[in-house]
Amino acid sequence: xxxxxxxxxxxxxxxIVPVPDAPISISRAERENADALLDLISELARFExxxxxxxxxxxxxxxxxxxxRRRFDAYLAYVPESEAPVGFCLFFETYSTFLAxxxxxxxxxxxxxxxxxxGIGTALIxxxxxxxxxxxxxxxxxxxxxxxxxxxxxYGKMGAHQFFEWFLFRFERRMIEHHVGALPKRxx
Amino acid sequence: xxxxxxxxxxxxxxxIVPVPDAPISISRAERENADALLDLISELARFExxxxxxxxxxxxxxxxxxxxRRRFDAYLAYVPESEAPVGFCLFFETYSTFLAxxxxxxxxxxxxxxxxxxGIGTALIxxxxxxxxxxxxxxxxxxxxxxxxxxxxxYGKMGAHQFFEWFLFRFERRMIEHHVGALPKRxx
Numbered sequence: 001x002x003x004x005x006x007x008x009x010x011x012x013x014x015x016i017v018p019v020p021d022a023p024i025s026i027s028r029a030e031r032e033n034a035d036a037l038l039d040l041i042s043e044l045a046r047f048e049x050x051x052x053x054x055x056x057x058x059x060x061x062x063x064x065x066x067x068x069r070r071r072f073d074a075y076l077a078y079v080p081e082s083e084a085p086v087g088f089c090l091f092f093e094t095y096s097t098f099l100a101x102x103x104x105x106x107x108x109x110x111x112x113x114x115x116x117x118x119g120i121g122t123a124l125i126x127x128x129x130x131x132x133x134x135x136x137x138x139x140x141x142x143x144x145x146x147x148x149x150x151x152x153x154x155y156g157k158m159g160a161h162q163f164f165e166w167f168l169f170r171f172e173r174r175m176i177e178h179h180v181g182a183l184p185k186r187x188x
Numbered sequence: 189x190x191x192x193x194x195x196x197x198x199x200x201x202x203x204i205v206p207v208p209d210a211p212i213s214i215s216r217a218e219r220e221n222a223d224a225l226l227d228l229i230s231e232l233a234r235f236e237x238x239x240x241x242x243x244x245x246x247x248x249x250x251x252x253x254x255x256x257r258r259r260f261d262a263y264l265a266y267v268p269e270s271e272a273p274v275g276f277c278l279f280f281e282t283y284s285t286f287l288a289x290x291x292x293x294x295x296x297x298x299x300x301x302x303x304x305x306x307g308i309g310t311a312l313i314x315x316x317x318x319x320x321x322x323x324x325x326x327x328x329x330x331x332x333x334x335x336x337x338x339x340x341x342x343y344g345k346m347g348a349h350q351f352f353e354w355f356l357f358r359f360e361r362r363m364i365e366h367h368v369g370a371l372p373k374r375x376x
Contacts, residue, residue, distance in 0.1 A: 041285050041286075045286055050286050051286075053285070053286065053288050056288075057287070057288035058288070060288040060289065061285065061288045064283065064288065064290070071281070071283045071290060072283050072285075090285060092282060092283055093259070094280060094282060094293065094295070095252065095259045095260050095280055095295060096295070097229050097241070097249065097260070097278060097295060097296055098229075098233055098238050098239075098241065099245070100241050100244075100245035100246070100248040100249045100252065101248065102252070102259060105282065107282070107283060107284070107285060108285055126367055129359060129363075129364050129367045129368065130367070130368055132359075132364055133364050133365070133368045137364075138361045138364075139358055139359065139360060139361065139364075140358070140359040140364060141356060141357065141358045141359075142356075142357050143354045143355065143356055143357070144354070144355050144357055145353055145354060145355075146352075146353045146354070146355065147353070152355070152357075155357040158359070158363075158367070159359060159363040159366065159367070160357040160358055160359050160363070161357070161358050161359075161360065162355055162356070162357055163355060163356040163357070163358065164334075164355065165333055165334045165335070166331045166332070166333060166334070166356050167331065167332050167333075167334065167340070167350055167351060167352065168329060168330075168331055168350070168351040168354050168356075169329065169330050169331070169332055169340075169343040169348040169349070169350050169351070170327055170328070170329045170348055170349050170351065171317060171320075171327065171328040171329075171346070171347060171348050171349075172327060172349065173326045173327065175317075175346075175347040175348070176317050176320055176321050176325075176326075176327075176328060177321070178347065179314055179317045179318070179346070179347070180317065180318055180321045
């Protein structure tokens with residue numbers, strides 16, 4: 001367990017979470033390990049039965065993560081026995097008008113199957129919560145799929161409230177284009 | 189109907205939507221009409237059975253809407269017979285890692301009860317969709333309450349897909365503070 005401020009990296013983007021026999025470290029995904037992050041995003045996509053990002057999408061992710069306009073922050077989880085990261089979280093800030101405060105929205109949270117049930121997911125969520133606190137975000141939110149019981153259990157165990165009365169509505173790109181084409185020809 | 193590019197305001201933040209007998213105009217909420225926006229946010233809060241923003245929250249909303257770090261964009265809907273705006277939408281950009289594209293998230297959409305059923309909600313959603321298109325957002329999303337059938341009907345009629353398999357999870361501020369306090373005393 002490395003909690004000595006002298007030996008922690010100066011960036012602050014590093015934490016050692018005390019889990020017995022399994023030290024977990026979390027550090028910011030930087031451009032130089034973007035490939036490791038993108039591989040984990042691909043794994044998560046397959047886990048959620050969605051197609052993984054193709055070559056063009058991977059390039060956009062790198063631009064949106066480390067380009068001029070950073071659209072998200074991502075952190076990688078490491079354990080000693082694996083050189084590659086074994087999990088990640090990815091989030092951005094949203095906003096609540098009723099609180100008049102920013103929120104932190106966890107878009108992705110994933111732990112490789114072989115490394116589950118040893119506290120890595122918990123450590124990642126704690127990391128997100130700590131980030132929220134430091135950024136002045138008044139809530140931490142995420143969406144969970146109905147069949148993903150292990151995620152639901154974990155969020156619940158950590159004190160998240162599950163909302164059954166709110167539904168997500170989505171206009172897909174095709175519908176956006178349909179509506180824009182249907183508008184008066186002003187600038188297209 | 190004013191679609192002549194010569195007479196439209198140069199800012200581009202203005203649209204005339206052709207609704208028979210009820211021209212609706214939509215324009216960006218600027219700092220000088222922040223009070224009108226905040227009043228509408230308060231009305232929406234009461235409509236959703238939530239406490240409206242207090243004085244401190246109103247000040248934060250103004251800072252977060254028009255300060256150094258703008259956290260949202262808001263647009264007001266007007267009709268000729270009311271000097272005050274009769275509805276508004278408020279949104280910000282989020283991100284989809286699977287699409288590797290930004291999304292536009294509608295946090296608030298509201299039409300005053302006396303002005304409903306004449307196309308103002310539709311016009312506001314169309315405006316959000318057009319904004320999404322122009323910003324390169326690949327999706328438009330929002331959350332709807334289960335008892336708010338008129339919103340559900342409207343989103344559905346306009347082509348939004350309603351997701352029944354995703355649930356919102358939320359850590360409230362109290363829980364964030366609990367977790368942060370429970371972490372090793374590194375910097376608190």
